[in-house]
Amino acid sequence: MAGAASLTPLLEQYERVKSRYPGHLVLFRVGDFYETFGEDARLVARELDVVLTARAPDSRGDRTPMAGVPHHAVDTYLGRLVRKGYKVALCDQVEDPKLAKGLVRREVTRVVTPGTVLEESILGGPESSFLASVVLSPDGRGAYAAVDVTTGEWLSGPADAPGPEGLASSLAALRPREILYGARPEEKEKLVPVLRAEFPRARLEAAPPPVEARELPATIGVAPDGAVGEPEARLLAYLRATQPRLLPHVERVDRGGGGRRLFLDAKTLRHLEVHRPMNPDDPAGPTLLDSWDETVTAAGRRTLSFWLTNPLADAGRIRARQEAVQALVDRPELLERLRTGFRGFPDVSRIASRVAGRRARPDELVALRRGLALAATVAQQLETPEAPPPLRSYAGDLAPSPALLDLLLRTLPDEIGRGAGPAELFRPGHAPEVDAPREEHARALEELAALERREQASTGIKGLKIGYNQVFGYYFEVTRPHLARVPPHFRRRQTVATAERFVSDELDRLAERIATTSEAAERAAEARWESFLGEVDREVARIHRVSRAVGALDVLADFAHLAVARGYVRPTVESSSVLMIREGRHPVLDRQLAERFVANDVDLDAQQHRLLVLTGPNMSGKSTYMRGVGLLVLLAQAGSFVPARYARVGVVDRLFTRMGFTDEIGRGKSSFMVEMLEVAEILRSADAGSLVLLDEVGRGTSTFDGLALAWAILRYLHDVTRSRTVLATHYHQLTQLSAGLSGARNAHLAVQDRPGGIVFLHRLVPGATEKSYGVHVARLAGLPAEVLRAAEGLLSELEAGEFGSPGQRPASRRAGPRYTQAVLWDAAPTASDPAVAELLGRPTEAETAEELRARLSELKRRLSGPPGPPGSTA
Ligand code: ADP
Numbered sequence: 033m034a035g036a037a038s039l040t041p042l043l044e045q046y047e048r049v050k051s052r053y054p055g056h057l058v059l060f061r062v063g064d065f066y067e068t069f070g071e072d073a074r075l076v077a078r079e080l081d082v083v084l085t086a087r088a089p090d091s092r093g094d095r096t097p098m099a100g101v102p103h104h105a106v107d108t109y110l111g112r113l114v115r116k117g118y119k120v121a122l123c124d125q126v127e128d129p130k131l132a133k134g135l136v137r138r139e140v141t142r143v144v145t146p147g148t149v150l151e152e153s154i155l156g157g158p159e160s161s162f163l164a165s166v167v168l169s170p171d172g173r174g175a176y177a178a179v180d181v182t183t184g185e186w187l188s189g190p191a192d193a194p195g196p197e198g199l200a201s202s203l204a205a206l207r208p209r210e211i212l213y214g215a216r217p218e219e220k221e222k223l224v225p226v227l228r229a230e231f232p233r234a235r236l237e238a239a240p241p242p243v244e245a246r247e248l249p250a251t252i253g254v255a256p257d258g259a260v261g262e263p264e265a266r267l268l269a270y271l272r273a274t275q276p277r278l279l280p281h282v283e284r285v286d287r288g289g290g291g292r293r294l295f296l297d298a299k300t301l302r303h304l305e306v307h308r309p310m311n312p313d314d315p316a317g318p319t320l321l322d323s324w325d326e327t328v329t330a331a332g333r334r335t336l337s338f339w340l341t342n343p344l345a346d347a348g349r350i351r352a353r354q355e356a357v358q359a360l361v362d363r364p365e366l367l368e369r370l371r372t373g374f375r376g377f378p379d380v381s382r383i384a385s386r387v388a389g390r391r392a393r394p395d396e397l398v399a400l401r402r403g404l405a406l407a408a409t410v411a412q413q414l415e416t417p418e419a420p421p422p423l424r425s426y427a428g429d430l431a432p433s434p435a436l437l438d439l440l441l442r443t444l445p446d447e448i449g450r451g452a453g454p455a456e457l458f459r460p461g462h463a464p465e466v467d468a469p470r471e472e473h474a475r476a477l478e479e480l481a482a483l484e485r486r487e488q489a490s491t492g493i494k495g496l497k498i499g500y501n502q503v504f505g506y507y508f509e510v511t512r513p514h515l516a517r518v519p520p521h522f523r524r525r526q527t528v529a530t531a532e533r534f535v536s537d538e539l540d541r542l543a544e545r546i547a548t549t550s551e552a553a554e555r556a557a558e559a560r561w562e563s564f565l566g567e568v569d570r571e572v573a574r575i576h577r578v579s580r581a582v583g584a585l586d587v588l589a590d591f592a593h594l595a596v597a598r599g600y601v602r603p604t605v606e607s608s609s610v611l612m613i614r615e616g617r618h619p620v621l622d623r624q625l626a627e628r629f630v631a632n633d634v635d636l637d638a639q640q641h642r643l644l645v646l647t648g649p650n651m652s653g654k655s656t657y658m659r660g661v662g663l664l665v666l667l668a669q670a671g672s673f674v675p676a677r678y679a680r681v682g683v684v685d686r687l688f689t690r691m692g693f694t695d696e697i698g699r700g701k702s703s704f705m706v707e708m709l710e711v712a713e714i715l716r717s718a719d720a721g722s723l724v725l726l727d728e729v730g731r732g733t734s735t736f737d738g739l740a741l742a743w744a745i746l747r748y749l750h751d752v753t754r755s756r757t758v759l760a761t762h763y764h765q766l767t768q769l770s771a772g773l774s775g776a777r778n779a780h781l782a783v784q785d786r787p788g789g790i791v792f793l794h795r796l797v798p799g800a801t802e803k804s805y806g807v808h809v810a811r812l813a814g815l816p817a818e819v820l821r822a823a824e825g826l827l828s829e830l831e832a833g834e835f836g837s838p839g840q841r842p843a844s845r846r847a848g849p850r851y852t853q854a855v856l857w858d859a860a861p862t863a864s865d866p867a868v869a870e871l872l873g874r875p876t877e878a879e880t881a882e883e884l885r886a887r888l889s890e891l892k893r894r895l896s897g898p899p900g901p902p903g904s905t906a
């Protein structure tokens with residue numbers, strides 16, 4: 033942009049505002065448009081797909097780029113910018129351009145950030161809207177705080193695990209739209225890329241300096257650990273700058289429902305597709321949340337998402353939820369009544385937040401009344417002795433403040449249009465200060481009608497009409513043929529095609545009175561609206577509680593409804609290390625495949641058979657089985673009933689998954705590297721209370737070191753970690769090795785060999801498979817017949833021991849191990865193996881990717897080592 037000296041006064045004013053709002057896109061009101069200039073204009077043109085124009089050349093001939101959006105549609109554009117992660121300041125004209133001397137005065141009247149918006153049109157959908165704040169200390173410990181200003185929920189705590197990943201995991205369930213970070217430059221360098229990768233759509237910004245701990249609102253109180261953390265104090269500072277009116281209404285909520293919660297790291301949430309699909313190319317892919325969502329309210333949808341991403345780990349709390357679900361399963365009529373009753377229940381939390389932020393529309397207050405009245409009725413029903421005790425505990429929060437409900441009932445009309453203004457909001461008789469000018473105004477309008485009748489009678493012109501237009505105000509209109517009878521006190525005002533228009537002294541006086549009474553009525557209604565919002569404002573936190581109770585009841589009813597409609601069973605949840613499932617089904621795939629889905633059993637127990645090694649060809653159902661196990665546990669611990677014939681779940685407190693290849697080339701890590709990092713994290717953090725699901729370990733490298741690593745990992749999980757673990761593998765050798773471990777078992781997914789090809793049975797059977805059916809699967813995939821024939825030929829030669837290794841000519845055949853997967857060392861490496869001990873002994877997070885890679889290749893060299901049987905290299 034041009035130097036300040038050559039700026040026009042308008043651009044100068046714009047630059048002044050810009051400098052006071054660094055980091056914001058400033059939308060600058062000029063006439064009927066909100067304009068942006070310079071770099072911002074290029075950005076806005078690109079992001080919003082609006083035309084980039086340019087201002088007239090200035091004194092130096094520079095043409096400043098300019099892009100704008102029409103003011104009446106600004107909320108739509110704001111929504112798009114905010115969803116893309118921009119922070120926007122709206123700069124309005126704060127004086128009447130007609131009255132302004134020189135340049136119109138402009139001021140920022142509204143700041144909209146992704147994590148603090150209140151407007152429905154910008155929020156887009158009922159999903160939670162979290163603003164988070166994270167702090168990472170030099171020692172790697174993290175802490176977070178998060179708030180959804182639209183529902184008043186405030187939560188905080190230490191990170192789930194050390195380092196940037198631990199913080200990302202703590203936030204993954206919340207999917208914040210905006211994240212503030214507090215860290216020294218050293219930590220920031222590590223933290224920001226991790227947050228950016230995990231939350232690509234969130235706005236990231238350095239957190240403001242913290243406020244004093246004692247400035248926290250009383251409703252937030254102290255954190256469960258007794259301290260007000262830095263992330264909370266920073267979050268507070270940001271809210272105070274952006275949405276100060278919302279602050280008094282936030283209230284601390286507990287992610288564990290008052291007890292411990294099941295920790296799901298970011299990867300597990302993604303791998304299990306709990307609330308978002310794994311494949312970014314298929315954003316509408318099925319998620320657990322979607323297949324479990326038959327809630328009927330916006331609060332219910334939010335609560336379901338929260339419960340599924342924050343399952344409990346406290347058997348007592350889980351059983352309490354189950355009791356409530358059971359109570360509804362047992363009372364179909366109550367279940368039906370609850371669900372029908374709540375259908376169409378307005379999003380009272382969001383409305384309340386807009387009341388607090390003074391952005392509510394009058395018709396939303398009418399919706400609020402309807403919602404609160406309904407909540408009051410349901411609360412009453414739940415308080416009766418016939419109501420099932422497990423549901424009765426929700427009645428307290430569900431009941432709105434009687435004073436507020438009374439105020440809304442006394443004040444508001446029965447119905448009101450969406451576009452209605454405050455003037456239409458108040459019932460007559462509610463407020464004398466609104467009624468008086470309104471009646472005055474009505475009387476003035478009556479007198480206008482009377483005047484018309486009088487002038488018609490006295491002139492004898494039946495067609496004489498009083499009309500109104502913007503320019504001339506009120507007038508008498510007389511059509512051409514009657515002009516001769518116009519009385520002398522009419523003064524001519526305007527000529528139109530077929531008539532003449534007149535005014536009179538009396539009409540002028542009346543017009544004046546109509547205008548002033550209308551304005552007075554409007555002003556009185558506005559004033560009353562303001563004080564009315566103030567009265568409702570006092571109850572906002574309580575409305576949030578009502579909404580949360582509605583959400584919880586809606587989800588309990590949802591669970592009960594699914595249990596009945598889909599025949600789910602109540603799992604026995606206990607404090608043990610057992611996991612026993614009979615005829616369990618993958619919750620999401622089961623919905624899609626229906627009767628084609630093959631149910632399977634699960635038997636794990638940290639004390640005894642804690643490790644299941646799963647083999648079977650590609651496409652046989654290994655991944656489906658493992659994900660199913662994870663999802664069934666997650667659902668059980670969220671309080672839901674589950675798709676199985678029977679389930680007994682000893683509470684899991686951490687669920688780890690490592691699945692498939694998640695290449696992160698963009699982050700400079702090969703898929704093998706990612707895999708090793710993930711496994712390292714699991715081996716470090718998992719313990720006897722965890723459930724570990726490992727899909728295909730050690731595949732991204734050559735057969736020998738992959739197998740060696742897979743074996744060492746398996747052994748470590750069995751001996752040291754002692755978690756309940758399911759591990760799927762292509763290495764059939766592993767199953768022979770695991771046969772020697774007391775706590776391990778082998779199983780595979782059955783395949784039927786038919787002359788025309790193989791058939792996947794998807795049934796879990798004990799023991800290992802010997803064949804991997806790779807060629808068969810390739811045939812199913814439609815590889816050219818020629819390729820298949822060649823592969824089959826080579827395979828049988830390999831199996832018959834014709835070659836030293838594939839690709840080698842028979843002439844170069846040599847004694848010793850062959851490169852088929854049937855080859856195995858006789859002595860397995862154990863944790864006492866120096867190479868393995870080395871691998872496991874050192875914390876990998878302290879190393880750079882380079883160092884780790886170097887160490888792995890060294891290990892690889894040692895394991896595949898000097899010529900001779902690999903077993904002897906140990
Ligand atoms: P693998 O991991 O062994 O390669 P997957 O778990 O990815 O196999 O399963 C491949 C496909 O097989 C799935 O997409 C699904 O269509 C089908 N499948 C898997 N398990 C079952 C099952 N239990 N019942 C029916 N179909 C299944």
Ligand code: MG
Nearest residue numbers: 654655656727
């Ligand atoms: Mg698989």
